[in-house]
Structures are given as structure tokens and as C-alpha cells.
Amino acid sequence: MSKKYLVTGGAGYVGSVVAAHLLQAGHEVTVLDDLSTGHRAGVPAGARFIEGRIQDAVKWLDPSYDAVLHFAAFSQVGESVVDPEKYWRNNVGGTMDLLAAMRDAGVRTLVFSSTAATYGEPKSTPITESAETAPTSPYGASKLAVDHMISGEAAAHGLAAVSLRYFNVAGAYGSCGERHDPESHLIPLVLQVAQGKREAISVFGEDYPTPDGTCVRDYIHVADLAEAHLLALDAATAGEHLICNLGNGNGFSVREVIETVRKVTGHPIPEVTAPRRGGDPAVLVASAKAAIDRLGWRPSRADLAEIVGDAWQFAQHLDRTKES
Numbered sequence: 359m360s361k362k363y364l365v366t367g368g369a370g371y372v373g374s375v376v377a378a379h380l381l382q383a384g385h386e387v388t389v390l391d392d393l394s395t396g397h398r399a400g401v402p403a404g405a406r407f408i409e410g411r412i413q414d415a416v417k418w419l420d421p422s423y424d425a426v427l428h429f430a431a432f433s434q435v436g437e438s439v440v441d442p443e444k445y446w447r448n449n450v451g452g453t454m455d456l457l458a459a460m461r462d463a464g465v466r467t468l469v470f471s472s473t474a475a476t477y478g479e480p481k482s483t484p485i486t487e488s489a490e491t492a493p494t495s496p497y498g499a500s501k502l503a504v505d506h507m508i509s510g511e512a513a514a515h516g517l518a519a520v521s522l523r524y525f526n527v528a529g530a531y532g533s534c535g536e537r538h539d540p541e542s543h544l545i546p547l548v549l550q551v552a553q554g555k556r557e558a559i560s561v562f563g564e565d566y567p568t569p570d571g572t573c574v575r576d577y578i579h580v581a582d583l584a585e586a587h588l589l590a591l592d593a594a595t596a597g598e599h600l601i602c603n604l605g606n607g608n609g610f611s612v613r614e615v616i617e618t619v620r621k622v623t624g625h626p627i628p629e630v631t632a633p634r635r636g637g638d639p640a641v642l643v644a645s646a647k648a649a650i651d652r653l654g655w656r657p658s659r660a661d662l663a664e665i666v667g668d669a670w671q672f673a674q675h676l677d678r679t680k681e682s
């Protein structure tokens with residue numbers, strides 16, 4: 359049955375891919391995005407677009423919406439360390455306003471874009487949802503605060519809520535892909551080297567306690583991630599706040615990612631060793647058992663070469679359309 363959804367941050371990377379999946383499933387989608395980091399061109403065709411802030415969601419939410427999928431947030435770990443207030447005001451304050459607007463409008467289902475950064479430096483791997491939450495950045499702390507806020511809203515006011523804690527989202531879905539400005543994520547940066555836009559990729563630290571000394575991450579294809587959001591909408595239960603990690607449970611080192619980009623693109627990728635980046639845990643790998651058991655999620659694009667290949671197609675598409 360067709361439903362009506364508000365997607366905050368639907369002009370951004372993950373939000374636009376989820377909006378596209380909702381539209382393909384036959385649903386009606388309104389994207390609310392202030393374009394502070396998103397791109398108007400990223401909003402999928404067929405979605406209604408409102409340029410606006412989550413703080414003002416009360417102006418647009420009404421009882422005709424079945425649920426909100428909430429992606430709008432600042433997400434740069436480094437920036438959050440130098441400007442924490444920006445993260446508390448927007449990510450936490452903005453979500454507080456959004457939750458109030460949902461209550462006013464009687465919209466009682468929420469899927470929230472949470473993050474592995476809520477856990478901080480893990481004590482054991484793979485990380486389950488019962489692991490200690492000790493974020494090492496204001497970004498992670500702001501997302502954890504929202505998770506707590508949502509738990510309270512579910513308990514006190516019967517919200518049906520699911521928080522999905524993403525590990526390293528990568529890849530692309532057609533014309534929806536990753537384009538941060540400035541770019542700080544590993545795969546798009548290595549692809550920029552392949553495109554000749556950068557001379558070399560800096561490897562941030564090669565003395566970590568990992569097999570090749572570089573950091574290990576769990577890369578998940580953005581389309582697999584998007585499918586989990588549709589399942590989460592079905593699984594959401596009044597008065598319950600379900601939290602699920604989303605990752606493949608496979609770790610790849612920075613060097614393995616660079617080598618995969620070499621193979622996929624056929625370009626040599628010069629690398630230089632740089633100092634460790636502050637706040638980077640050595641290994642972040644998810645246990646996705648909860649998503650598999652509770653949501654019925656089955657990721658189908660876990661192959662790193664496929665993830666990198668789709669990101670490579672998107673990087674070339676951006677060049678061709680001269681939007682980059």
C-alpha cells in the first residue's frame with residue numbers, strides 16, 4: 359500500500375538514495391532539506407521538495423504523513439571537534455523540534471540515521487548494539503543524545519522508532535552518490551586520485567594494531583543500507599525504540615581499499631604515509647545480527663569491488679554532468 363513519507367536531508371547522500379528507494383516502492387515522498395550540505399540536483403525525480411530547516415518542520419508536517427525518515431544532520435567528525443555547538447544546535451536541538459512537530463501532527467513513526475560513532479573506541483569486535491556507548495567526538499555524542507531522546511519519546515508518547523547505526527557507507531545508486539565539500543571520506547578521495555584531481559592519497563597512520571598497520575572499517579553499500587530503512591518502517595512498533603547496526607561484518611584496511619580502487623579503475627594510485635588522524639579507532643566492524651533478525655535485512659552488495667565500482671561510476675557521472 360502506498361504511504362506518504364517526509365525525508366529530512368533527502369538532498370544528501372544517504373537521504374537521497376533512501377528517497378529513491380521509497381519512490382520506487384510506490385510511496386509518496388516529500389524531501390525537507392535546507393541545502394546547507396545537500397544538493398538540489400540530488401533530490402530524486404518524483405519527490406516533492408521543500409527547502410527548509412528541520413527546526414521549522416511544524417510548518418509542513420500534517421497528519422497525512424505516515425512516518426518521518428530523519429537524515430538531516432551535520433556529519434563531519436573533525437568539524438564537530440572544533441565547532442561542537444553547531445552539532446548540538448542542529449543535530450540535537452533540531453531533532454527536538456522535529457519530534458515536537460511530529461507529536462503535534464500525530465505522526466508517530468520515525469526512522470533515524472544514527473552512527474557507529476556513538477560507540478567510540480570499541481572494547482571488542484564485532485560491535486553489537488549492547489556495546490558501551492562512549493563517543494569520541496561531539497558528532498557521535500550528538501547522535502547518541504538523539505538516540506536517547508528518541509527512547510524517551512517512545513516510552514513517554516508511544517513513538518514507533520528505529521535507529522540505524524551506520525558503519526562506513528559507500529558506493530552509489532544511479533545518479534545519487536557521495537559528494538561532500540570538502541571531501542573527507544576515503545573512497546571518494548581515492549577515486550579523485552584515480553581521476554587525476556589529486557596527486558596521491560594520504561594514509562592516516564600505518565602503525566595501528568591491524569594486519570597491515572592501517573585502520574580497518576566495515577564498508578556497506580548505500581543501496582543495502584537504503585533497503586534496511588524500508589524494512590525498518592515495517593518493523594517499527596508503537597512505544598518501542600529499536601536500534602540496529604548496519605554493516606557487513608567484514609573489515610577492510612585503508613590499504614586494501616586503495617588496492618581495490620587500483621584494480622577497479624585501472625589507475626595507479628600513489629600513496630603517502632601521513633600521521634594518524636585524531637579520534638580514529640583502529641578497527642570498526644559491525645555485528646548486524648539485530649538488523650538481520652529483527653528487520654529481516656539481507657545485504658546483497660558486500661563485495662568491496664562492487665561498492666567501489668558503483669562509486670567510480672558515480673564519480674565519472676559527476677564529471678560528465680559537470681556538477682562536481
Ligand SMILES: O=c1ccn([C@@H]2O[C@H](COP(=O)(O)OP(=O)(O)O[C@H]3O[C@H](CO)[C@H](O)[C@H](O)[C@H]3O)[C@@H](O)[C@H]2O)c(=O)[nH]1
Pocket residue numbers: 433435473474475525526527542543544545547559560561562563573574575612635638
Ligand atoms: O584521506 C584519507 C581519508 C581517510 N583515511 C582513513 O580511512 C578510514 C576511513 O575514513 P573515512 O573518513 O572514510 O570514514 P570514517 O571511518 O572516519 O567515518 C565514518 O565513521 C565516522 C565515525 O567514526 C562517521 O560516522 C563518518 O560519517 C563515517 O563515514 C579511516 O581510518 C581514515 O583515517 C585515510 O587514510 N586517508
